[in-house]
Amino acid sequence: DVKVTQSSRYLVKRTGEKVFLECVQDMDHENMFWYRQDPGLGLRLIYFSYDVKMKEKGDIPEGYSVSREKKERFSLILESASTNQTSMYLCASSLWGTGSRRSPLHFGNGTRLTVT
Amino acid sequence: AQTVTQSQPEMSVQEAETVTLSCTYDTSESDYYLFWYKQPPSRQMILVIRQEAYKQQNATENRFSVNFQKAAKSFSLKISDSQLGDAAMYFCAYRSATNTGTASKLTFGTGTRLQVTL
Numbered sequence: 001d002v003k004v005t006q007s008s009r010y011l012v013k014r015t016g017e018k019v020f021l022e023c024v025q026d027m028d029h030e031n032m033f034w035y036r037q038d039p040g041l042g043l044r045l046i047y048f049s050y051d052v053k054m055k056e057k058g059d060i061p062e063g064y065s066v067s068r069e070k071k072e073r074f075s076l077i078l079e080s081a082s083t084n085q086t087s088m089y090l091c092a093s094s095l096w097g098t099g100s101r102r103s104p105l106h107f108g109n110g111t112r113l114t115v116t
Numbered sequence: 117a118q119t120v121t122q123s124q125p126e127m128s129v130q131e132a133e134t135v136t137l138s139c140t141y142d143t144s145e146s147d148y149y150l151f152w153y154k155q156p157p158s159r160q161m162i163l164v165i166r167q168e169a170y171k172q173q174n175a176t177e178n179r180f181s182v183n184f185q186k187a188a189k190s191f192s193l194k195i196s197d198s199q200l201g202d203a204a205m206y207f208c209a210y211r212s213a214t215n216t217g218t219a220s221k222l223t224f225g226t227g228t229r230l231q232v233t234l
Contacts, residue, residue, distance in 0.1 A: 031220060040125070042207060042226040050220070058221065090161065094220070104151060105222055107161035 023091030
């Protein structure tokens, strides 16, 4: 079974702090994703990586950056946290290549971030 | 850009009854994949069912089945013999069959919260 682990389940940070959300997957997946989940808005893609050191912006990248130095780890960085970044953050991974089209995303349990 | 619409923010069903969750999508592509995910209170997103657009036959997984209407761009989820454990948020999602870059991302709807009552 694929395991996607997010380092924190709950996180409380102050406005202006630099915040790191970590995600690790154990199935050698090439693709990794960061989504943000808000009530009434569903899941929105922040950033996406299809290989080590490769990244692409999703639908709402503003205020975020990412890092993928190793295949199994994908970090989401809030350079200067703001209250409108209070949300649930979900990390996911999937296969690349021909498998990716029909392969599902495997999700972590989410990090609920509160910025005060 | 593709969009996915779930018009029912909340639904309720009695145990053992059948419920249908609606999903429509907008795309100009002819080849794609559609998914239903379940998110229980534990927050773990779980794949419920998957449909390939090139297949005319509706996908079925035990008590879960879909009604895929490609021309109408509709992809509803039917849950038969509902159980208390089916209570969750359900998300419909779309993925292009193009295999490069951000095309492999999933686009999600806003979700439908399903309550199951005794």
